[in-house]
Structure formats: C-alpha cells, structure tokens
Amino acid sequence: MDPEELIEDFEMLGDWEERYRYLIELGSQLPPLSDEERTEENKVRGCMSQVWLVPENGSEAQLRFRGDSDAHIVRGLIALLRMLMSERDAAEVRDMDIGDIFSRLGLENQITANRRNGFYAMVQRIKQLAEERAAS
Numbered sequence: 001m002d003p004e005e006l007i008e009d010f011e012m013l014g015d016w017e018e019r020y021r022y023l024i025e026l027g028s029q030l031p032p033l034s035d036e037e038r039t040e041e042n043k044v045r046g047c048m049s050q051v052w053l054v055p056e057n058g059s060e061a062q063l064r065f066r067g068d069s070d071a072h073i074v075r076g077l078i079a080l081l082r083m084l085m086s087e088r089d090a091a092e093v094r095d096m097d098i099g100d101i102f103s104r105l106g107l108e109n110q111i112t113a114n115r116r117n118g119f120y121a122m123v124q125r126i127k128q129l130a131e132e133r134a135a136s
Helices: 002-014 015-027 072-085 089-093 096-103 115-136
Strands: 049-054 062-069
Touching: 002 015, 002 072, 002 096, 015 089, 015 096, 049 115, 062 072, 062 115, 072 096, 072 115, 089 115, 096 115
Parallel strands: none
Antiparallel strands: 049 062
C-alpha cells in the first residue's frame, strides 16, 4: 500500500478512539501464526509484548512476511507494517522512512514510549529480513 493512502485513511478517521479501533480491526484480520512459527528465531527483541515476524516465500526479490502478537494494538501495528513494507524489495524497505510515516499517521504522540520502541524494533527486524532476502 502506498503510504499516502494509509495516511489519508487515518486522517479520515478523526479522533484517536476511532484510530485505535481501526488498528485493532486491522490486527484482527492478520492470519494467525502456527505454534511452530512462534519460535525464538522469529521473536522480535525489544518489544514489551510477545511479537513474532515470519518471512514467507515469495518472489526472490521481494520480502513478504506475516506476524502476530499477544497484544491487540501491536497486532494492528504489525498489520500497518505489512501494508507498508511487505511485497517490496530490499532497497525499498531499507529506504522507507517509517519514522516519518509513523509521525504523519499521528502515532508518535499517541502510543506509549515502550510501544514506540517495540514498533521500531519490528521495523529493524523487517529491514533485516529484507536484507537477508536480497542476499540469498
């Protein structure tokens, strides 16, 4: 998804209660991970919640991933990251200014510092997965 489309969607929602509901709704649509995928290797370090990101097989050049968390808002953040970063090549993922997008979505000021740190830990893991995909 184009970041501008996502930003426009968020701007149409109005207040933060609506935006939180939207995030939770996005997260509820994520396909669940199997118990076998919830491994230490797939676990994201730096998150207060339990978070797993799993690379999927796809085109050789593009990263595709799935994710899950035990926290509803974090599941929504994973869904946002999938919309923005999945099915892109490593250079696009590396060059994407997620901090700017995060700020323009208004999330910078609306989620806790711990959640924000976890969000950026997920971004770093996704960038690492993209680089690994490009190197293989």
